[in-house]
Amino acid sequence: MELIIFKFLNAIYAIELAKTKVILVYKNTMITPVAIEKPWILGFTNLRGEVTPIVDLRIKFSKNKPEYYEDTVIIVVKTEENKLIGIVIDKIKETKFVDIDDLSITPDMSLGMDSKYIQGLKKDGEDMISILDIDSILSIEELTGSSE
Amino acid sequence: MSDSLKDFFAEEAVEIFESVELKLIEVEEKGEFSDDSINSLFRDMHTLKGSSNAVGFKYFSEYVHHLETFMEDIRSSKQIINNQVIEFIIDASDKMQVIFNDEYKDVLDIKQFEKDLQDLEKSIDVLKDIKDTEIINDEQEVAQNVDNKEKMNNAFVGEFVDLMSSINESLEIGNKLDEYDDDFLRELFRYVHTLKGTSLFMNLNNFSNYLHSIETLLDMTREKEIIYTKDINKYLLSIMVESQEIADSEINHDLDMDEYNLKLKDLEDNIAKIIAETKLNKGYELFHDKSDIDDEKDFVLFEDNISETKKIELTTRPVKKVKKEVEKETKVAEVVKEHTIPTAPKQTIKTMAASSSIRVGLDKIDFLMNRVGDLVITKSMLFEYSKDLAKHINNRGLVERLEIIDREIRELQEAVMSVRMIPMDSVYQKFPKVIRDLGKKLGKQVNLIYEGENVEIDKLMMEGLMDPLTHIIRNSMDHGFETAKQRLKKGKDASGTLKISTIQESGHIIISIIDDGAGIDVNKVCQKAIESGAITEVDSLIMDDNEKAMLIFAAGLSTADKVSDISGRGVGMDVVQNNIHSLGGYIKIQTRRNKGTTFKIVLPLTLAILDGLNVEIGSQVFIMPLNMILESLQPTKDMIKRIGDEEKEILMLRDEFIPIIRLHEFFSLEAKYEKIEDAMLIVTQIDMNKVALLVDNFLEKEQIVVKSLDKNYKKIDGISAATIRGNGSIGLILDIMNIVDIRMEQSWN
Numbered sequence: 001m002e003l004i005i006f007k008f009l010n011a012i013y014a015i016e017l018a019k020t021k022v023i024l025v026y027k028n029t030m031i032t033p034v035a036i037e038k039p040w041i042l043g044f045t046n047l048r049g050e051v052t053p054i055v056d057l058r059i060k061f062s063k064n065k066p067e068y069y070e071d072t073v074i075i076v077v078k079t080e081e082n083k084l085i086g087i088v089i090d091k092i093k094e095t096k097f098v099d100i101d102d103l104s105i106t107p108d109m110s111l112g113m114d115s116k117y118i119q120g121l122k123k124d125g126e127d128m129i130s131i132l133d134i135d136s137i138l139s140i141e142e143l144t145g146s147s148e
Numbered sequence: 149m150s151d152s153l154k155d156f157f158a159e160e161a162v163e164i165f166e167s168v169e170l171k172l173i174e175v176e177e178k179g180e181f182s183d184d185s186i187n188s189l190f191r192d193m194h195t196l197k198g199s200s201n202a203v204g205f206k207y208f209s210e211y212v213h214h215l216e217t218f219m220e221d222i223r224s225s226k227q228i229i230n231n232q233v234i235e236f237i238i239d240a241s242d243k244m245q246v247i248f249n250d251e252y253k254d255v256l257d258i259k260q261f262e263k264d265l266q267d268l269e270k271s272i273d274v275l276k277d278i279k280d281t282e283i284i285n286d287e288q289e290v291a292q293n294v295d296n297k298e299k300m301n302n303a304f305v306g307e308f309v310d311l312m313s314s315i316n317e318s319l320e321i322g323n324k325l326d327e328y329d330d331d332f333l334r335e336l337f338r339y340v341h342t343l344k345g346t347s348l349f350m351n352l353n354n355f356s357n358y359l360h361s362i363e364t365l366l367d368m369t370r371e372k373e374i375i376y377t378k379d380i381n382k383y384l385l386s387i388m389v390e391s392q393e394i395a396d397s398e399i400n401h402d403l404d405m406d407e408y409n410l411k412l413k414d415l416e417d418n419i420a421k422i423i424a425e426t427k428l429n430k431g432y433e434l435f436h437d438k439s440d441i442d443d444e445k446d447f448v449l450f451e452d453n454i455s456e457t458k459k460i461e462l463t464t465r466p467v468k469k470v471k472k473e474v475e476k477e478t479k480v481a482e483v484v485k486e487h488t489i490p491t492a493p494k495q496t497i498k499t500m501a502a503s504s505s506i507r508v509g510l511d512k513i514d515f516l517m518n519r520v521g522d523l524v525i526t527k528s529m530l531f532e533y534s535k536d537l538a539k540h541i542n543n544r545g546l547v548e549r550l551e552i553i554d555r556e557i558r559e560l561q562e563a564v565m566s567v568r569m570i571p572m573d574s575v576y577q578k579f580p581k582v583i584r585d586l587g588k589k590l591g592k593q594v595n596l597i598y599e600g601e602n603v604e605i606d607k608l609m610m611e612g613l614m615d616p617l618t619h620i621i622r623n624s625m626d627h628g629f630e631t632a633k634q635r636l637k638k639g640k641d642a643s644g645t646l647k648i649s650t651i652q653e654s655g656h657i658i659i660s661i662i663d664d665g666a667g668i669d670v671n672k673v674c675q676k677a678i679e680s681g682a683i684t685e686v687d688s689l690i691m692d693d694n695e696k697a698m699l700i701f702a703a704g705l706s707t708a709d710k711v712s713d714i715s716g717r718g719v720g721m722d723v724v725q726n727n728i729h730s731l732g733g734y735i736k737i738q739t740r741r742n743k744g745t746t747f748k749i750v751l752p753l754t755l756a757i758l759d760g761l762n763v764e765i766g767s768q769v770f771i772m773p774l775n776m777i778l779e780s781l782q783p784t785k786d787m788i789k790r791i792g793d794e795e796k797e798i799l800m801l802r803d804e805f806i807p808i809i810r811l812h813e814f815f816s817l818e819a820k821y822e823k824i825e826d827a828m829l830i831v832t833q834i835d836m837n838k839v840a841l842l843v844d845n846f847l848e849k850e851q852i853v854v855k856s857l858d859k860n861y862k863k864i865d866g867i868s869a870a871t872i873r874g875n876g877s878i879g880l881i882l883d884i885m886n887i888v889d890i891r892m893e894q895s896w897n
Binding site for chain 1: 518522814815855856861862865866870875876877878880
């Protein structure tokens with residue numbers, strides 16, 4: 001499995017590369033906000049004619065106000081519900097192949113976010129990479145807030 | 149067999165089912181089969197059987213086969229027709245659909261199927277034994293037949309034209325060939341044979357006779373009794389023009405019989421000569437070869453030919469004529485053209501077929517729609533760019549050209565939109581069956597009248613409309629109409645009338661469903677609504693009857709004391725309203741006790757593109773659909789009245805009091821202007837109520853392409869959809885109805 005590895009919430013996270021569609025530079029992206037929605041739903045952007053929502057999970061999972069830098073990017077993923085959704089992350093590190101059999105199961109304790117959002121853990125040198133389960137994070141229940 | 153083929157057939161099958169249903173209902177109403185309906189029903193069954201077998205619907209095809217055989221018996225008058233028979237066919241075709249659906253979904257219960265099949269066979273056997281109880285009046289039947297001939301069966305026209313052109317094509321190819329293989333001959337024969345059959349269905353008896361002679365010739369070539377030569381091919385090609393003429397004039401009922409007989413004789417003579425010639429050259433040898441075998445057929449043919457040959461010697465003229473025609477084929481075509489042009493206003497088969505249609509996948513049309521949508525967006529980008537440019541240079545020339553593009557894109561867009569439009573007819577088609585079935589079940593007699601079947605509606609819209617319409621009709625059947633007895637007591641006709649009409653008016657489509665039943669018991673509805681907490685008793689005091697009737701759309705409300713399997717569970721009517729709202733429309737009710745109820749559905753013309761007004765709300769710009777705006781104004785201070793806690797603001801406009809909704813508050817945005825008199829108000833109307841919406845500013849009008857939010861996200865309160873603006877950013881379209889609904893709920897709580 002190939003992963004796209006990035007800095008996010010002061011830790012190292014990853015998303016399956018196969019689920020990634022496009023990477024946008026945050027500061028060049030025009031986002032139309034929707035104040036009526038959850039605070040972590042930043043708004044919508046036009047991705048080649050597709051109305052694409054952009055979410056900032058840092059608002060959802062952290063109390064700190066998120067910062068936006070030159071190298072803040074948006075990873076647009078395709079969920080299992082076939083939705084294109086952009087996720088704001090701090091900084092892309094690299095892409096890397098990992099062995100799926102090698103993944104550790106997420107322990108059922110606090111990792112800064114609910115373990116149901118984590119697909120698995122992977123040791124990478126001194127670092128621990130948490131692989132995000134985007135289908136769970138961006139499910140319709142999460143978006144409507146009915147799971148809360 | 150591949151699934152896509154099955155899907156394709158399924159589509160076709162559903163269409164055929166619909167047409168079968170429609171015809172059967174017509175038959176039931178009249179109580180008798182016309183030749184037209186027997187023939188077309190037989191054909192429907194035949195097609196169903198053939199196609200289903202070809203794509204692997206084994207059981208379904210077997211079932212249909214029995215029905216087809218039965219229809220064949222009716223067609224050939226072996227089977228007597230009475231109400232019992234009609235009833236049986238209706239039931240059997242219902243069953244047929246069930247079997248089809250099950251087999252399509254791979255859930256067919258084989259045991260059940262075998263039982264069904266046995267039942268079917270048994271019923272058919274029983275029906276076969278029916279003695280003729282009603283002797284059909286011969287004269288009447290003849291009159292009926294004549295009448296039927298008047299009604300041309302359009303369904304075959306397309307097939308007819310296809311076959312004609314296939315024959316022409318084959319013959320053209322034949323002209324280039326030197327040798328003719330079996331495939332070629334078989335194909336040609338088959339085309340002519342089918343065409344003969346089709347023309348019989350179309351009541352073109354003379355034309356069919358004409359074809360019969362050609363068919364005989366081809367049959368002989370096919371059977372190798374004579375050799376198919378280039379000369380024969382050329383001859384056939386030359387008479388195709390003639391046969392087209394015969395068909396065209398027969399359709400218009402102005403076939404000159406003398407001329408026709410002459411042509412037919414010419415044809416027969418020529419064919420006889422061809423046969424004779426070939427026989428004399430080749431056939432003789434053939435005869436010799438077969439001389440050992442006592443082939444009676446050959447012998448008879450041979451004898452025939454001798455007499456024919458004599459005839460031809462006497463009349464050499466037509467043969468010469470044929471040769472000339474072949475040589476100057478193009479000239480003949482020209483002459484024919486000249487000949488037919490003056491009679492152009494007459495209907496020819498080709499012009500009839502031109503009005504028929506082709507089948508195109510919706511996805512293709514959607515793709516086209518999307519591309520045009522992109523074009524509209526690019527156009528607005530260009531406009532934006534030109535506006536920026538105007539600050540620096542004089543770009544009048546550019547603006548003028550852009551205006552032209554604008555107009556052309558609009559026309560293109562309308563043209564593409566019109567492809568998606570389908571006549572209401574196809575919506576109406578489903579209802580006779582619903583009404584018949586429910587009428588039977590409930591013991592009510594209801595006549596269905598519909599108007600405006602030619603009004604066109606967006607296919608997408610139609611899909612969203614089917615459920616609500618069916619629901620309203622079921623509801624009318626169940627609760628609206630009284631039984632015949634009750635109706636007579638009230639001094640009404642024993643059978644009720646349900647009228648559905650569709651009109652297009654000022655950018656809207658208005659569908660009315662009018663029944664002359666008992667009307668809605670508004671007090672009962674109101675009572676239920678109070679019980680369920682949808683409204684308070686105080687609310688009920690200020691509502692008029694029509695407003696009270698609207699309460700049937702409140703969720704979970706049912707006025708039926710008994711829950712029937714048709715309606716009365718209270719789910720449904722709220723779905724009706726929701727569905728119509730989601731199509732951007734609204735529904736109104738007018739009801740009068742014992743006089744009847746009218747449901748009026750008002751819909752936008754299309755879902756895909758709308759004219760919008762950009763409005764500024766705080767720091768953001770939203771799009772307000774232009775068709776929602778009744779009027780807009782900048783209020784003065786004395787127009788704004790406050791109630792009670794000062795939070796509820798009312799606009800006093802002329803003699804009306806209109807509640808105000810501050811859109812900033814709804815969207816949690818900071819208003820630019822604190823005072824209402826600095827801002828702008830837009831008055832809109834939902835159902836019967838007017839509402840004024842407060843925005844900061846009006847900006848420009850814009851034509852927008854609607855893009856769904858659900859696709860990548862979900863529904864947002866107060867927003868119906870999104871669009872892409874000229875600068876490439878996303879614009880959000882206000883969902884006024886939703887905003888008002890939500891606000892109303894909030895103020896009630």
